[in-house]
Amino acid sequence: MWRCPLGLLLLLLLAGLTVLEARRSRWRRDLAPGLHLRGIRDAGGRYCQERDMCCRGRADDCALPYLGVTCYCDLFCNRTVSDCCPDFWDFCLGVPPPFPPIQGCMHGGRIYPVFGTYWENCNRCTCRENGQWDCDQEPCLVDPDMINAINQGNYGWQAGNHSAFWGMTLDEGIRYRLGTIRPSSSVMNMNEIYTVLSPREVLPEAFEASEKWPNLIHEPLDQGNCAGSWAFSTAAVASDRVSIHSLGHMTPVLSPQNLLSCNTHHQQGCRGGHLDSAWWFLRHRGVVSDNCYPFFGREQDNEANPAPRCMMHSRPMGRGKRQATAHCPNGQVDANDIYQVTPVYRLGSDEKEIMKELMENGPVQALMEVHEDFFLYQRGIYSHTPVSLGRPEPYRRHGTHSVKITGWGEETLPGGRTVKYWTAANSWGPTWGERGHFRIVRGTNECDIESFVLGVWGRVGMEDMRHHH
Template sequence: MSYRTVVKKYYCPFLGSSAQILLVILVIFILLSQSLVDSNSFEMLSRDNGHGGLNLSNGRRSQKNANSRNRAVNNEGKCLYDEETYDIGTGFKINCNLCICQDKEFKCKSRVCLIRPEIIKEINNSNKGWKASNYSDFWGLTLAEGKKYKLGTLHISSSLLRTHNVGLTLGENEILEESFDSRKKWGPYINPIRNQLNCSSSWAISAADVAGDRSGIIGLRKGLTTLSPQYLISCNKGRGKQKGCQGGHIDIGKDTECRNKKSPSISENVDCLKNQSHFLKFTPPYKVSKNERSIRIEILLNGPVQATMVVRQDLFVYKSGIYTCPKVEEMAKNSESSAKNAPNSNYHSVRILGWGQLDTSPYTKYWIVANSWGQQWGESGTFRIVRGHNECEIENCIIGIWPSKNNI
């Protein structure tokens, strides 16, 4: 409809010329406003449709979309993505993969990321008995980086595996409890969850915390005994193949540990401070029989134990429930084998605090395990894992340690 037609249609002979002019101006204003609204609506619709495969559920860009939505915005080779312009050589990161603008299009790396939304979705939509979640601390790391920084236990030495097992026994008529938690029995003496950050120090943290727990349990010090894993990281490098924040063996060899009343730092670049007044002495670590009942008796009578386990990629996204190790075919499907050449082994050291059982079926029996990835991870820093089936090799090598009689 033209403005001339509008004027003719709304022409009123009984109105004066001034009134007619005002009416024409009003009609023109209404038409222009409607045209602007239509234009904006079309622009918004175009933007919404332009997202294609963009992952809006977690607020992060989808790498699949990076190549389909990028295009040159001028002849200088710049790239456009998600309504942002990028110069040649600049770009953005999609999870653990960097996308760089190179002559009118983006080139993205295709590394295996530690956190993969499709794995989280698959776990939560299945009947595995546990649930998964995304963690901001892990987002942006590759699987290889996760294994490099978040684990840290080197392969168990053959000499330790050959060590004579210690197995405690109970009376003939004594029946083990169906559930037990060290935190409930010895609450004030059990150390809280730590965060190893980007230091492969699970071997040192689990050893220091087991020793600290047991020192408190026997009354060696009043209240909580917090020992410093930093001492092992900084001072134990000279022994064999100990590598500090690059990993270490759980058979630490030393009979002393540095006591630290403050929350100890976890870092590669901390000097070894040997102040004898802050030392506690411990007997050499001993190996507990890997029989499930023997492990339970050891924890019941003496306190938490140190354990090693093989870590698979899905453990990083564990949120709650009873964890089970993925089968070989599941790992192959999730491309975990592509990161098998990570700098460190897949072994991790943890602290077993107790056990429990949901019902009478075999795979609802579990260990209660303290991890070292912070309290925001898992069940307030802990996880439950199937008990009695050597899940992820967690029952292969159980270690205990006692304070020495030489302590003052």
Template sequence: MWLKSQILLLYCIASEVWMAKQLNSRRNLPWGLYSVEDRGSAGWDRLKRSLYQGKSCRIRGCCTGRNDDCSFNIASRAAICYCDQFCATGPPGPVDCCADYWDVCDNTVEPTRSDEPWPPPTSGCYKDGRYYGEGTIIKDNCNSCKCFQSNWKCSNEVCLVRPDLIQNINSGDYGWKADNYSQFWGMTLEEGFKKRLGTLPPSHSLLNMKEIPGSSPPEGKFPEFFAATYAWPEWIHDPLDQRNCGASWAFSTASVAADRIAIHSDGEITDNLSVQNLISCDTKNQHGCNGGSIDGAWRYLKTHGVVSYACYPSFWKHHLDPPGENHCYVSSEYGQNYTNGPCPNDLEKSNRLYRCGSHYRVSSKETDIMEEIMDKGPVQAIMKVYEDFFLYKEGIYRHSYKAGSKWKTHSVKLLGYPALWSMNCGVHYLTKMDRNRNSGFPMKTFFILIPENESQ
């Protein structure tokens, strides 16, 4: 009896091997080289496969090209079917395909093999139709997720890009539209605040600085619209890309100073000023790409001065992280008009230093601010930035309040005011920001800033 069982088992194994070889040998034959016997056998196999209406390919997954392992064993019919593209295009033709191949795999999109392991696992996790083994760690936007006992355990960070917030803004009546920007995907809100802003809240000395009063002319004396870019088109400098360097304190200061020097010199000096000079060399109570104060930046411009952007370009040698960003490549002494050495950029020969007089605070009256911009050029302002600002696409930005109450401070250059002030809704101001050049972010976009007491 034991001998008969062994013989029967060996016979079954041999039959399975023979069947697989026969199927594989038929797959290896070129077109048109089948005997009548082969065609009859193929027809019988096709009949057996067609009788099986299970979910072969839906379970196994589809494969591109030829993959002899991309098969499904129909035990109840003693047949093997395939879910690869070759089953429909190569010999012996579509008889090789599983019954549900045409519904699951035969479509206009090239079939791809399932990421699920075979046979199906008893543990692990799935996300977006893809299988992950136990202990796998993946990134879901800004959160880290680990597969633990067939469930995802994720961190709970607030992400800079929130699809639900984008949908809420775009479906609401906020006056502006939001969008998803790929370079922000994966960043937390705190990372966005730290890397994309960078101006410290105004110090007590700045807040207590005496305002310079203006002549306070009536609103009727002003044109309905004013923009410094139109009044001095050759002397107003475009904003620079801040990248992931939280130093708006330096970018806005250098830009306003460069514009005012050009206007004051009547166009004789139009060089853009080096932001990197401020970031790397103004280190007293300043933190480079991790934040700084605008009053400290103006003091440095008065005492030391900075070189031109051409002399010391931004992110020189890509020193974006400490201590590289704080390595100063120029040195200057108080009262000197030139640096002690040549420019870091050896293509630029002029190492001249540009200085400004003492900074001052403009009166908070709206007409005084308008008069200041029209007479002397752009001014610098500190604004609150809420998390929804990072999603801005177009329109007049106003905090949506659905985003939450967390905010940080940011400094910008005010270029003028639009015609909206004459519509009994107060004075609004134009500023211009440059977004990341390698993304879909709007570049050199005008923003209309609304005074805080109007936006309540």
């Protein structure tokens, strides 16, 4: 009996498998629907030419990956069911391809079918019949050209793409991400409380509320596409001040939604509001915690759905205090304590007066003018840059916003120049800017930041100290 050495047997088996494998790929190839029957999707694609491949006869490895399938550069591909690469005919055979060139638009290295509509950042683009790639020309909130201009311009701060703003137009940013109505002249002329600094008084070079009052200064919330910064900045300042003035016995994060839905007299919810009315409401009606009455976040304005109705009311208990008359809209929470403040007061716009107030009584509220470049702020000491000055008017937009100032400092820039700044909390969530905060030039009324600054006291009685302890 003839005996076969084991090694040879293995070799024979392997050879058989390889032949089978080649056959199988051939069958697969023989049965594959032709690429041009599916429509060659990349008519201008240079595949054979790039690799300089033109193989004689049938060479199954004379193949290239092609938009998720395989195309060939051998003569065998040129049959009724064709799987040739797009440039096989003109490059390997020197003849025009047997299929009509694809109808579409070449854009950014890809071909797009005619009449398709695509989004590029905030603009709609359409592929026209003549192969023209046609886009709207709306200025976008995230503008890569502006980001580059700022970062190359040594303005003292870095710009970047905040992903939540991608795809929004600049106009939408101004309409939906701010939302404080500039106060009327009578409110702007509100008497300022003059803080008297004694001649010997020296304010520190740097101060941060969260270092003086640890655990009492709250992190920024996110107003989403709700033009409600009037409610967010008011609730933010009141939260910190109630916590500080109760010596930490009460540390609520107050509810912007309570203001948005219930403070409706002359206010427009997610379409904007006035700071003086918000403070009036906090004094005379009070609000509950954000836990009790969470933010619903409304997407961009839709006329059929104005602000969600008010789900929290309060009644007087005597001595000016109030209590809730409803359960928390968030059914999981029972604590529906009402928090109030004393009358709001306005500070002088001298930086020293604002600093002294901040250091003694806690964060303050400031109005500011937001320009197109502020949305792109990533880190550093912000000041409005001139990068949009040469561009058409729609690229230069601004609107009124309100924020919470939490501290100050100064920094020496690489050129040796010292810049003084405020630190402030915004309401665009923790991933914008410096962990939701920003620094802005101090002492020159940059973007009106020092023009209208408000303070308030948390309404705290002895019984609160006991009750909340």
